[in-house]
Amino acid sequence: MKIGYIGLGKMGLPMATNMRAAGHELIVHNRSQPKVEAFVADGGVAANSPAEVAAQADVICVNVPTPEISLEILLGTDGAVENARDGQLWIDFGTNGPDTARTCADAGSSKGVGYLDAPVSGGPGGAEAGTLAVFVGGSESSFAQGKELLDIIGGKIEHFGPAGTGCIAKLTNQMIIASIRAANAEAFVLAVKNGLNPQQLYETLMGAFAANRCMEVDLPNLVLPRDYSARFAVDLLLKDLGLALEVGRQSGVPLIATAQADQLYQEIRSKGWGDLDAAATFKRLEEIVGVEVTVPSSE
Known part of the structure; x- marks a missing residue:
């Protein structure tokens, strides 16, 4: 199968590599040409535009950070739509709003092209291992057509319904991790302020009901080592929270905890930390309180 892959970032590169290995x-195609050159050096063909990708590919995969870029790649000037053909499939792995997914699905349908919104979760490690959670929206026929590729990149693949439902499912994930990271930061900063050892607390909580995936990943890898290099940046999470809040408004569902998390992350970005990891909730609360969640040097 000829696969077009547009977007060779932290997630897209290992996902494309796994498809090639299969x-x-x-x-x-990628805006940063060195990534393309490095990829094709090990096998593959470079394309100069999404339209050029579409002229050659049976399936086009898109993996870019914002809905605006997805729309540009698929439907814009020199976009995939210019060379779309009957029987082709588009798979968008980005986290977009459901309106973007439906727009792309409708545009593809007019050309005989299938479409899946298939945002993923699991980080670069999950992308490398091929164990991502994949939230899929689209027709049953498009899902069947894309399932072979989804099986390469995913460990947990769920088809939620028509176009847009995959995006909504992924946004629920983002709502939860934002609120949990805020709660984790509050709990550990409170503990350290009152003299507790955060390493000891972490080990205990991971065996308690409060254990969560964000705690498991963030504390030993980011917070305690004092390294907030982005695996998933504050700016990207804020984009997702904005999309979730808009769906909430459209649906008449109050998203109180999500709105509060959004306010915290807006404050974090205002400090100039938008490029840090989303675990920077700790960094902001530490600054306010005047403590650091780290293992005491005497230990």
Whole structure:
């Protein structure tokens, strides 16, 4: 199968690499040309535009950070739509709003193209291992057509319904991790302020009902080592929270905890920390309180 892959970032590069390793021919495009050159050096074909990708590929995968870029790649000037053909499939792995997914699905349908919104979760490690959670929206026929590729990149793949439902499912994930990271930060900063050892507390909580995936990943890898290099940046999470809040408004569902988390992350970005990891909730609360969640030097 000829796979077009557009977007070779932290997630897209390992996902495309796994598709190539599975025996598929890859036609790749990326705004940063060195990433394309490095990829095709190990096998694959470079394309100069999304339209050029579409002229060669049976399936086009898109993995970019914002809905605006997705729309540009698929429907804009020199976009995939210019060379779309009957029987082709578009898969968008980005986290977008459901309106973007439906717009792309409708545009593809007019050309005989299938469409899946298939945002993922699991971080670069999950992308490398091929164990991502994949939240899929689209027709049953498009899901069946794309399932072989989804199986390469995902460990947990769920089809939620028509176009847009995959995006909504992924946004629920983002709502939860934002609120949990705020709660984790509050709990550990409170503990350290009152003299507790955060390493000891972490080890205890991971065996308690409060254990959560964000705690498991963030504390030993980011917070305690004092390294907030982004695995998933504050700016991207804020984009997702904005999309979730808009869906909430459209649906008449009050998203109180999500709105509060959004306010905290807006404050974090205002400090100039938008490029830090979303675990920077700790960094902001530490600054306010005047403590650091780290293992005491005497230990």
